[in-house]
Amino acid sequence: MTYLAEPLCRCGNEPWIHRGMLRTTATSGRFRCPETLHCLHGTTVEDGRIADHWRNVPGECPWIGTKVTDRPRCACGRGPWIKLRHLRLFTRKHLTGPVVSLSCPGLCPGPRVAVHDHHICDHPRDNDTRCPWSGTRIAPVGIAPPLFVSGPRSD
Numbered sequence: 001m002t003y004l005a006e007p008l009c010r011c012g013n014e015p016w017i018h019r020g021m022l023r024t025t026a027t028s029g030r031f032r033c034p035e036t037l038h039c040l041h042g043t044t045v046e047d048g049r050i051a052d053h054w055r056n057v058p059g060e061c062p063w064i065g066t067k068v069t070d071r072p073r074c075a076c077g078r079g080p081w082i083k084l085r086h087l088r089l090f091t092r093k094h095l096t097g098p099v100v101s102l103s104c105p106g107l108c109p110g111p112r113v114a115v116h117d118h119h120i121c122d123h124p125r126d127n128d129t130r131c132p133w134s135g136t137r138i139a140p141v142g143i144a145p146p147l148f149v150s151g152p153r154s155d
């Protein structure tokens with residue numbers, strides 16, 4: 001039996017999601033941004049990251065630059081994780097405590113999804129599909145960039 005060393009895994013260094021988590025748009029090759037409310041034209045994935053994309057309001061999209069892998073598990077077998085900075089629509093316990101529910105970044109319709117111990121709880125995407133955001137860890141780091149404020153990038 002040959003032993004193939006796994007590449008050194010960097011899954012904990014920066015947030016990442018996988019392609020299956022992004023909803024596709026009617027236009028082929030495009031995805032809906034998790035912040036679809038302000039990113040009406042969707043986005044693309046370039047070089048394994050969410051590309052810069054059009055917004056309907058001034059202010060940076062927190063998803064631009066986020067790493068997107070092809071596989072749902074990293075080399076060491078872990079699942080995806082994001083930062084609080086990615087999210088705008090969520091509820092915290094006692095206003096400043098851990099996140100207890102959120103509007104699913106996978107754009108699941110219906111009520112907010114529960115979050116338990118910093119992980120998005122299992123929930124259905126539709127009648128027979130588990131939402132691929134189920135189990136995603138939310139690191140309690142950062143706050144979303146402000147809306148209606150022009151960011152440092154001027155181009």
Ligand SMILES: [Zn+2]
Binds near residue numbers: 053
């Ligand atoms: Zn966006």
Ligand SMILES: [Zn+2]
Binds near residue numbers: 010
């Ligand atoms: Zn890993």
Ligand SMILES: [Zn+2]
Binds near residue numbers: 105107
């Ligand atoms: Zn969902």
